[in-house]
Amino acid sequence: MxxxxxxxxxxxxxxxxxxxxxxxxxxxxxxxxxxxxxxxxxxxxxxxxxxxxxxxxxxxxxxxxxxxxxxxxxxxxxxxxxxxxxxxxxxxxxxxxxxxxxxxxxxxxxxxxxxxxxxxxxxxxxxxxxxxxxxxIAAAASRMASAAGDRPLIEMGARRTHELAAVAAARAAYVGGFTSTSDLAAGFRYDIPTVGTSAHAFTLLHDRERDAFRAQVDSMGRGTTLLVDTYDVAEAVRTAVEVAGPELGAVRIDSGDLLLVAHRVRQQLDELGAHHTKIIVTSDLDEYAIASLAAAPVDAYGVGTQLVTGSGxxxxxxxxxxxxxxxxxxxxxxxxxxxxxxxxxxxxxxxxxxxxxxxxxxxxxxxxxxxxxxxxxxxxxxxxxxxxxxxxxxxxxxxxxxxxxxxxxxxxxxxxxxxxxxxxxxxxxxxxxxxxxxxxxx
Amino acid sequence: MxxxxxxxxxxxxxxxxxxxxxxxxxxxxxxxxxxxxxxxxxxxxxxxxxxxxxxxxxxxxxxxxxxxxxxxxxxxxxxxxxxxxxxxxxxxxxxxxxxxxxxxxxxxxxxxxxxxxxxxxxxxxxxxxxxxxxxxIAAAASRMASAAGDRPLIEMGARRTHELAAVAAARAAYVGGFTSTSDLAAGFRYDIPTVGTSAHAFTLLHDRERDAFRAQVDSMGRGTTLLVDTYDVAEAVRTAVEVAGPELGAVRIDSGDLLLVAHRVRQQLDELGAHHTKIIVTSDLDEYAIASLAAAPVDAYGVGTQLVTGSGxxxxxxxxxxxxxxxxxxxxxxxxxxxxxxxxxxxxxxxxxxxxxxxxxxxxxxxxxxxxxxxxxxxxxxxxxxxxxxxxxxxxxxxxxxxxxxxxxxxxxxxxxxxxxxxxxxxxxxxxxxxxxxxxxx
The missing domain is CATH 3.20.140.10 (nicotinate phosphoribosyltransferase)
Incomplete structure (x- = not known):
């Protein structure tokens, strides 16, 4: 370096x-x-x-x-x-x-x-x-972990801070109560569990959203997490369950009114028989947003900017x-x-x-x-x-x-x-x- | 690493x-x-x-x-x-x-x-x-450089950010208009001029402030910068000029009402014949504090926390x-x-x-x-x-x-x-x- x-x-x-x-x-x-x-x-x-x-x-x-x-x-x-x-x-x-x-x-x-x-x-x-x-970073993580209760927190702020500060931030977030990180260097250096599936770019790379979902499920299995907010969320959720079946691991929502959208998506997933498909939300969250989603049907939170910048x-x-x-x-x-x-x-x-x-x-x-x-x-x-x-x-x-x-x-x-x-x-x-x-x- | x-x-x-x-x-x-x-x-x-x-x-x-x-x-x-x-x-x-x-x-x-x-x-x-x-960091530095006008800006925020983010911050600060950095790794890696003289610890190490000043002048020469706010500023300025003579390079003030103190110190230095001794201020500065000191007899600013945290x-x-x-x-x-x-x-x-x-x-x-x-x-x-x-x-x-x-x-x-x-x-x-x-x- x-x-x-x-x-x-x-x-x-x-x-x-x-x-x-x-x-x-x-x-x-x-x-x-x-x-x-x-x-x-x-x-x-x-x-x-x-x-x-x-x-x-x-x-x-x-x-x-x-x-x-x-x-x-x-x-x-x-x-x-x-x-x-x-x-x-x-x-x-x-x-x-x-x-x-x-x-x-x-x-x-x-x-x-x-x-x-x-x-x-x-x-x-x-x-x-x-x-x-x-x-x-650990102080911000600790507040977020309190707010999240038993729900897992994924650290995904590497892109918002210096590339090596990101590795230390993932470590500090884990100390504060986060569960995993998107940052591969943090997995390599500190043995923290890493997670990640796909971005909007992957959907946009394909001619149809359905093709993207199928490619991801073919490669990663039905337990994967599909990102459902590139175009229309309701249509994407329907397509996701059609492609992966009710065994679909999770859907990720990265924009919009998360409280409202999470309720709608949970209802839709249940109607489609995907009772065990989880909902992960990831859009500009901080400890206050996490707390406000306590009553929403959310299974995990991904936190980026506010984590690596110490939430203010x-x-x-x-x-x-x-x-x-x-x-x-x-x-x-x-x-x-x-x-x-x-x-x-x-x-x-x-x-x-x-x-x-x-x-x-x-x-x-x-x-x-x-x-x-x-x-x-x-x-x-x-x-x-x-x-x-x-x-x-x-x-x-x-x-x-x-x-x-x-x-x-x-x-x-x-x-x-x-x-x-x-x-x-x-x-x-x-x-x-x-x-x-x-x-x-x- | x-x-x-x-x-x-x-x-x-x-x-x-x-x-x-x-x-x-x-x-x-x-x-x-x-x-x-x-x-x-x-x-x-x-x-x-x-x-x-x-x-x-x-x-x-x-x-x-x-x-x-x-x-x-x-x-x-x-x-x-x-x-x-x-x-x-x-x-x-x-x-x-x-x-x-x-x-x-x-x-x-x-x-x-x-x-x-x-x-x-x-x-x-x-x-x-x-x-x-x-x-x-560069955006914050640029605003500070505008506020400082022709006066030099010293980056000294390494202690307030990740140790390698600090090196990148010193580089970005230089791009934004800073003149030098305290961070030796930034000097090594990017050839940015580095500066620094002493902290309060150096004064406190000695039995008397006068002994500390003498040790520093003996080692670094009369052109050095003496830190004058460990005990009483007026007494320290008097001692500093006694020890180094009117050829003293600069004094540094790191606490107090900088506007008021800078005026007093300038007057005292002039009365002691140290007309060319510069005044460097370094306490929790941001672009607004720098701008507010525009009319004060200040010759250089050292900026730490607010620089490396992008001033908000x-x-x-x-x-x-x-x-x-x-x-x-x-x-x-x-x-x-x-x-x-x-x-x-x-x-x-x-x-x-x-x-x-x-x-x-x-x-x-x-x-x-x-x-x-x-x-x-x-x-x-x-x-x-x-x-x-x-x-x-x-x-x-x-x-x-x-x-x-x-x-x-x-x-x-x-x-x-x-x-x-x-x-x-x-x-x-x-x-x-x-x-x-x-x-x-x-």
Whole structure:
């Protein structure tokens, strides 16, 4: 793809900071960076952590090879000392994070990266790119999955986003509760089930709609899905059942008033004896349209544009901030909490944080508790951060099957108050409570 | 990364259509597909074609290698006959398109792909992914560039979008008029100038802001850009000039009321004798915020989130539709115009189209004229489609330097009526006129 490793998914300033820190003697100060967001997208009740698995791949593959070093040298982006340092780069620090699929709230420390300033500062952009993109898609997918209930959701938005963003979007959609994808690269890369049958072009290629249906059934079998809205829907449904018989797998409707058309098509299919033929709808759906079709005789939804664009929120506002660093380059030097303090609403809370989700008496989440220092005893077994990378080595438990992540998300969402799945705009469904470290508590 | 060619940036249904057409004997019918959009994003005055160069790369690299074929076989996505056909796949048709950087309007035939149905149907998703993503970013960039006037625009949105979408976004931003990018991969891949100096983390790493500034100036020279809003802006500006002297290159402000702060900082810099020190602002800018700073003493803008998310419109609604196909598989068979005809506003205009931009007496564009059949004589030298691929071979003129594309966009925008660059919502600045072929005109 033209970019040989993940090393250059990096902002120029990370390398200039590295150079200045190497020269100034601060590069080896132990540092703690945290990923968090100051707010959810407007009106959203919860966020969904997605992309963690891809972050781990990216950190593992972040190496400065000869091509990359040659580019940095030729462009004079950094000096020779820095190039030497980069040539030997391998992340040797620790990464903790919310497990993928978990929900999050404003202030949740979604990921924590700890090591020397030099090795951690390089990871900012690639970590944020992945988490901001994938979490935005997963959040939209999760809302759609809530709205769809037990009906399957097909991800089909590849054509509406960058060709590789599409692959990550299919992955994030699956985490959020989608069932399958149209994107073959997502099937290849992540083993997500792929589906697809035909487009209007296939019908138009033939002299008659009947010829197209027959060609498709001859090739794919009676269980296939026929697209019935190229010309007249009622005529197409009649022809479809004539050609495939009542064993026809499904019909797909891609335009018109889906509520009305789905009812008519269901009635027509039943009259034709095709009681088991399913109805799939696929036209500009979002979570609201899906919810509005809850009472319609629809068996599956295909979602494209609104999924891959995060249903109005194509990115999250996650940031990667230095929250603590050592007083000196001595590995034993104590950590000092740090935070930006200027005006403009961009202040952050300093210090290395823990997070726990407090439950009420019925076992339903009631608060996201974030603190520094000692974790209160009653929250000790409700902690959210898990260890992913230790001393540069990926833990065995860190790389998870996507189905595990998908199940975790479903469970996490089910553990939230019921208002979490209201589609209407509102506040985050859990408040974030900050617990400040007591002086001398460690 | 992990996807060995562009072959799988393809929706499952393209392969099932291929299989059914191969079996049914229609796969070799000569076909014409066109890319167009039925509407611009709401309120936008013009669209910007971007991604053409990437489409050409993708078509050239669309090969089904052993890994891909093995995946398709194992998953039983297509049958053995289709796998055989795919193994020898190489696009042998023709591609015409609006040259990259050109503007477009509803109905503009932005790209035309012609060949057998089989070879053209496979290209739908990858072509749309690229054009829909890149054109959305370029359109936002173009509006921002209009708003910024002569002041440089720095693209810095990598952290807000998928890591490879970010590279394409930096490219599209450059086409739309941006000057540079923070994304090193975009510098590597597309030779776009990269820039960057430091983040708040660098200041926080040091015991005092002064130490951070000194380390940066020692390493990068006095011409560097110091970030002055970690603690108190006025104090930071004073410290910055003390450390770097009046030769300080620039200061960057990343929070607060930028209009107010820029005026104060300019006054303070002037009082300190740093008359040539520039002011760069970078906080959540979009085209409206840029325009509102026109009278402020700002020297450059850094734009992130709103650029890579298309400033409210992260995708275009381009579609890839079969508009004509042969009556039979005979290579000499005449083409028949085809179009979807059902309800729901998704109808299209059939037939292979030409397009031309008609000018008024002052040489300003006054209409986008789209037609089938013979081009009227007065529009013959105003045609928009150019040949890119002929018989499967990329034309020498098709692959263009990005600066050529960027200049073309600036010229195309300058040729539109003045209202094109109004930021307020409105109708497309040119009407699209359809010229229907006269019966017997060819």
């Amino acid at each position: 033209g970019v040989p490793s993940t090393a250059l998914f990096t902002d120029h300033y990370e390398l200039t900071m590295l150079q200045a820190a190497l020269k100034g003697g601060t590069a080896q100060r132990r540092s703690v960076f945290e990923v968090f967001t100051r707010r959810l997208p407007e009106g959203r009740r919860y966020g969904v952590v997605a992309g963690t698995g891809r972050v781990l791949d990216a950190v593992e593959n972040l190496r400065f090879d000869a091509d990359v070093l040659g580019f940095l040298r030729e462009r004079r982006i950094v000096d020779e000392e820095t190039l030497q340092w980069l040539a030997g780069y391998r992340f040797s620090g620790d990464v903790w994070g919310y497990p993928e699929g978990e929900v999050y709230f404003p202030g949740s420390p979604i990921m924590r990266v700890e090591g020397s300033f030099a090795e951690c500062v390089l990871l900012e952009t690639v970590i944020l790119s992945i988490l901001n993109h994938d979490s935005a 929120h194509p990115t999250c506002s996650m940031v990667y901030k230095l929250v603590a660093r050592a007083e000196s380059a001595d590995p034993e030097a104590p950590l000092v909490p740090v935070a930006k303090k200027s005006s403009g609403g961009k202040t952050s809370v300093g210090g290395r944080k823990w997070a726990a989700r407090r439950l009420d008496g019925d076992g339903i989440a009631e608060a996201e508790v974030v603190g520094t220092g000692t974790v209160p005893g009653e929250l000790a077994d409700r902690q959210l951060l898990v260890e992913l990378v230790k001393g540069g080595e990926l833990l065995d438990t860190a790389r998870e099957p996507l189905d595990t992540v998908r199940d975790r998300h479903a469970a996490a969402r089910a553990g939230l108050p019921l208002s979490a799945t209201q589609l209407s705009r509102g506040e985050p469904v859990l408040p974030t409570e900050y617990v400040h470290e007591h002086p001398g508590s460690h | 992990g996807v060995p060619s562009t072959a799988l940036f393809t929706d499952h249904y393209e392969l099932t259509m291929l299989q059914a057409a191969l079996k049914g004997g229609t796969a070799q019918r000569r076909s014409v597909f066109e890319v167009f959009t039925r509407r611009l994003p709401e309120g936008r005055r013009y669209g910007v074609v971007a991604g053409t160069g990437r489409v050409l790369d993708a078509v050239e690299n669309l090969r089904f290698d052993a890994d891909v074929l093995g995946f398709l076989r194992e998953r039983r996505i297509v049958d053995e006959e289709t796998l055989q056909w795919l193994a020898g796949y190489r696009f042998s048709g023709d591609v015409w398109g609006y040259p990259e950087g050109e503007v477009y309007f509803p109905g503009s035939p932005i790209m035309r792909v012609e060949g057998s149905f089989a070879e053209c149907v496979l290209l739908e998703t990858v072509i749309l992914s690229i054009l829909n993503h890149d054109s959305a 419109h992260p995708t275009c609604s381009m579609v890839y539709k079969l508009v004509a196909r042969a009556e039979s598989a005979d290579p000499e068979a005449p083409l028949v115009p085809v179009a979807k005809k059902s309800s729901g506003g998704k109808t299209s205009v059939g037939g292979r189209k030409w397009a031309a931009r008609r000018l008024d007496g002052d040489g300003i564009a006054e209409a986008e004229v789209v037609g089938t059949g013979t081009v009227p004589g007065e529009l013959a030298d105003r045609q928009l489609l150019v040949e890119l691929v002929k018989g499967g071979e990329l034309l020498d003129t098709a692959r263009e330097p990005l600066d050529t594309v960027r200049d073309r966009h600036a010229a195309a925008r300058a040729g539109l009526p003045l209202s094109a660059t109004q930021l307020s919502r409105g109708e497309p600045v040119l009407p699209t006129e359809y010229v229907h072929e006269h019966p017997g005109s060819h």
